[in-house]
Amino acid sequence: MSKSLSVRIPDKLAKKLDSVAKESERSKSFLIQKALESFLEEQADLQIALDRLHDTTDEIIYLEDMKEELEI
Numbered sequence: 001m002s003k004s005l006s007v008r009i010p011d012k013l014a015k016k017l018d019s020v021a022k023e024s025e026r027s028k029s030f031l032i033q034k035a036l037e038s039f040l041e042e043q044a045d046l047q048i049a050l051d052r053l054h055d056t057t058d059e060i061i062y063l064e065d066m067k068e069e070l071e072i
Contacts, residue, residue: 009017021028052058 017028017031020026021031024031
C-alpha cells in the first residue's frame with residue numbers, strides 16, 4: 001500500500017530533481033522516496049548516536065586502549 005503526499009519545494013530544487021530524474025531514467029516519485037528513506041535512516045542513526053553519547057552508563061573505550069587490545 002502507498003500514500004499520496006503533496007509537498008512544495010523551491011524552483012531550484014525542482015529543476016535539480018527534474019534533471020536527475022531524466023538522467024537516471026527514474027521517476028521523481030522514486031527519487032524522492034529513496035531520498036526520504038535515506039534521510040530517515042540517517043536521522044535514526046543520529047538519534048542512536050546521540051542517545052549513546054548522553055548515556056552515562058555506556059562504557060567509554062579510548063582509542064589507545066582499543067589499539068592495544070587489537071595489537072595494532
